[in-house]
Amino acid sequence: MTKQENTGPTTAQNSLPKHPESGRAGNAAPSDATLALGWLHTAKFLTTAPQLHFLPALEVPEIAFVGRSNAGKSTCINTLTQQKQLAFASKKPGRTQHINLFSLGKHGVMDAVLTDLPGYGYAAVPKQDKLRWQQVMANYLVSRKNLTGIVLMCDPRHGLTELDEVLLDVIRPRVQEGLKFLVVLTKADKLTRSEGAKALSIMRLQAGGGSVVLFSATKRTGIEEVARILWDWTHSGAPVVADAGPPNPPESGDAAQDDSAADHP
Ligand SMILES: Nc1nc2c(ncn2[C@@H]2O[C@H](COP(=O)(O)OP(=O)(O)OP(=O)(O)O)[C@@H](O)[C@H]2O)c(=O)[nH]1
Ligand SMILES: [Mg+2]
Secondary structure, three states: OOOOOOOOOOOOOOOOOOOOOOOOHHHOOHHHHHHHHHHHOOOEEEEEEOOHHHOOOOOOOEEEEEEEOOOOHHHHHHHHHOOOOOOOOOOOOOOOOOEEEEEEOHHHOOOEEEEEOOOEOOOOOOHHHHHHHHHHHHHHHHHOOOEEEEEEEEOOOOOOOHHHHHHHHHHHHHHHOOOEEEEEEOOHHHOOHHHHHHHHHHHHHHOOOOEEEEOEOOOOEOHHHHHHHHHHHHOOOOOOOOOOOOOOOOOOOOOOOOOOHHHOO
């Protein structure tokens, strides 16, 4: 197993399928969310690779976190798994430069994988590197066999950018074939309640009625909802049983602070 990486950037709209959970997630029974969070807390670093062909072929479902650089992908993974430094998060955009895999599963039995991908759209990255990363991303998103779901992290203060649209174009065929898709509107703490509600409605329209969740690592908004969705994606058909061991309450005090819109042109 290699050490987790560090350093670079990149890359892919449409009509996204509605997730069965989206209508009821907010009213979920607390025990279901606790189970999902306990499962997420089992996350362990698995491996890192600069591109797809270096990754091990896996049979378990894989969920990839994608989005603009600095959107909060790594922070979201840390928040969901209730681990402060599982994925590298940083104020400086471009922190994640490799494909990083984290295994999940109770009792040491891996039953799913979370993937933290490098962000795209960071202006300070040389063009050559940007293009290389777009290729790596596109390759991963199109070809990764066990890819089961994609979480698109989007800062609602920016909305969907051109590169988000490119990414959506890349994944559309797979979404139409059943790949799960969720838009997480990050840094909701930066919005007023009415701005948040507006951002949610706009993105729901853009997502063609697909699932959209407002999320904040600092205010701990949307954590349970996202946790349940990821659990459902990876355990479809499996009954919710309470063999999950004692609940792991989310840690308080993740280091999320903000960022900045200023890092991007
Ligand atoms: N206010 C606020 N800041 C956040 C939140 N989530 C992340 N941040 C901050 O945003 C910055 C970027 O977070 P990362 O998680 O590193 O972003 P990333 O999408 O992984 O970035 P790359 O690895 O460059 O693609 C950090 O300063 C985080 O603390 C949030 O919910 N609220
Ligand atoms: Mg990152």
